Amino acid sequence: MHHHPCSQMHIKTDVKSSCSTEVGAEVEEEPPSQQAYCPVALQPPAKQKTTRKLTIQSLPLDTPTPRRRFRQFYYPSISEKQWNDWQWQISNRIRTLNQLERFLHLAPQERMAAESLQSKLPLAITPYYLSLLVGHEADYALRRTVVPVIDEFTKMPGEDDDPLGEEGQSPVPGLVHRYPDRVLFLALDFCSTYCRYCTRSRMVGHGRLFFNRRRLENALDYIRRTPTIRDVLLSGGDPLTLGDARLDWLLTRLRQIKHVEIIRIGTKIPAVLPQRITPQLVRMLRRHHPLWMSLHFTHPDECTPEAYRACQRLADAGIPLGSQTVLLSQINDTVDTMRSLMHHLLQMRVRPYYLYQCDPISGSAHFRTPVEKGLEMIRGLRGFTSGYAIPTYVIDAPGGGGKIPLSPDYYQGRDGGCVILKNYENKQFQYPDVL
Numbered sequence: 467m468h469h470h471p472c473s474q475m476h477i478k479t480d481v482k483s484s485c486s487t488e489v490g491a492e493v494e495e496e497p498p499s500q501q502a503y504c505p506v507a508l509q510p511p512a513k514q515k516t517t518r519k520l521t522i523q524s525l526p527l528d529t530p531t532p533r534r535r536f537r538q539f540y541y542p543s544i545s546e547k548q549w550n551d552w553q554w555q556i557s558n559r560i561r562t563l564n565q566l567e568r569f570l571h572l573a574p575q576e577r578m579a580a581e582s583l584q585s586k587l588p589l590a591i592t593p594y595y596l597s598l599l600v601g602h603e604a605d606y607a608l609r610r611t612v613v614p615v616i617d618e619f620t621k622m623p624g625e626d627d628d629p630l631g632e633e634g635q636s637p638v639p640g641l642v643h644r645y646p647d648r649v650l651f652l653a654l655d656f657c658s659t660y661c662r663y664c665t666r667s668r669m670v671g672h673g674r675l676f677f678n679r680r681r682l683e684n685a686l687d688y689i690r691r692t693p694t695i696r697d698v699l700l701s702g703g704d705p706l707t708l709g710d711a712r713l714d715w716l717l718t719r720l721r722q723i724k725h726v727e728i729i730r731i732g733t734k735i736p737a738v739l740p741q742r743i744t745p746q747l748v749r750m751l752r753r754h755h756p757l758w759m760s761l762h763f764t765h766p767d768e769c770t771p772e773a774y775r776a777c778q779r780l781a782d783a784g785i786p787l788g789s790q791t792v793l794l795s796q797i798n799d800t801v802d803t804m805r806s807l808m809h810h811l812l813q814m815r816v817r818p819y820y821l822y823q824c825d826p827i828s829g830s831a832h833f834r835t836p837v838e839k840g841l842e843m844i845r846g847l848r849g850f851t852s853g854y855a856i857p858t859y860v861i862d863a864p865g866g867g868g869k870i871p872l873s874p875d876y877y878q879g880r881d882g883g884c885v886i887l888k889n890y891e892n893k894q895f896q897y898p899d900v901l
């Protein structure tokens with residue numbers, strides 16, 4: 467694999483030398499030979515061969531982003547245009563142990579896991595997302611979110627495949643109706659990249675929930691027959707992995723139901739496949755307003771220029787953007803990391819919405835933090851940064867109790883007619899309550 471990028475590089479340099487004065491100067495340094503009259507020579511001059519090492523670091527300097535360098539190194543025959551085509555990204559996802567080993571030196575706990583995944587949440591990583599974690603060790607945050615480890619196979623007490631009890635609240639396949647006025651509509655079970663801590667790992671990625679018109683019509687019928695539903699959350703899987711036409715069809719059908727006031731889409735696409743957010747997609751989406759989006763971001767390193775641009779396009783289309791972040795042990799559980807992520811989100815015009823305590827899905831112990839950690843995150847944000855940067859920390863109550871917000875003890879009790887409060891600096895204050 468190592469010689470591919472190099473040969474690519476030489477061809478590139480040689481082609482340039484026919485039209486660029488910069489490289490022309492390089493050519494002049496060469497001993498005069500017939501090659502001087504034949505800039506697109508098949509054999510590169512010997513001198514160039516020795517001055518360029520065959521490593522990823524020494525690829526041409528006209529590669530401004532690490533992503534481009536990654537592409538030229540691992541996919542030398544793929545153009546930037548192809549790389550930026552989301553369909554190419556989807557069809558070239560990394561899905562097997564062998565493919566993974568082309569890019570990463572796997573740690574034993576990763577290799578064993580990848581070897582024995584069969585019935586579990588499958589492995590899938592877009593080349594784009596993989597490019598963010600290549601060159602990092604097994605303990606790197608982004609790597610841990612998508613590369614399985616053997617701990618996934620250990621089910622601890624209290625863990626469950628369906629901790630939120632979604633199956634029991636499903637009136638028709640692919641629809642979860644927990645609250646009277648809103649439904650969770652699972653469009654399909656496919657994601658471009660699978661998060662190892664996924665709450666729906668019992669169902670995503672198994673190719674059982676398709677974009678099947680008959681199933682979808684059934685779900686649409688249920689919504690049509692249930693006039694209390696004013697809010698439809700389209701999720702999955704990741705609905706933005708659907709093509710424009712299918713998504714447009716589904717949104718149009720939902721929009722035809724008078725009592726559906728708002729539609730929300732839950733997606734991780736801007737973080738794992740920002741190429742999907744094309745001008746055509748947002749042109750289509752904006753026809754279905756009021757449309758809201760909850761974006762799934764985990765770590766500041768996901769906030770690349772590509773992700774920024776994707777969010778900018780969505781925000782420019784008038785889609786209010788919120789974020790959902792799962793608190794994950796040794797991934798984003800320091801105040802510095804969390805604050806940095808929240809600050810990026812604000813700059814991307816995404817309002818931090820929820821910080822989730824990790825659900826006790828089977829095999830999640832290595833991802834879960836004590837609840838105290840979540841409170842520590844909020845304590846470290848409140849008062850120390852913009853209020854807009856502070857998400858609501860919630861535990862989705864196991865068994866289907868819904869989201870329960872948790873907050874540090876700012877309310878300390880009462881003293882006669884006064885409420886005792888503690889501020890972010892731990893100072894006490896009293897508020898004369900209205901009795």
Ligand code: SF4
Pocket residue numbers: 656657659660661663664665666667670702703704733734762
């Ligand atoms: S994007 Fe969402 S649904 Fe898909 S694997 Fe990640 S958490 Fe699960």
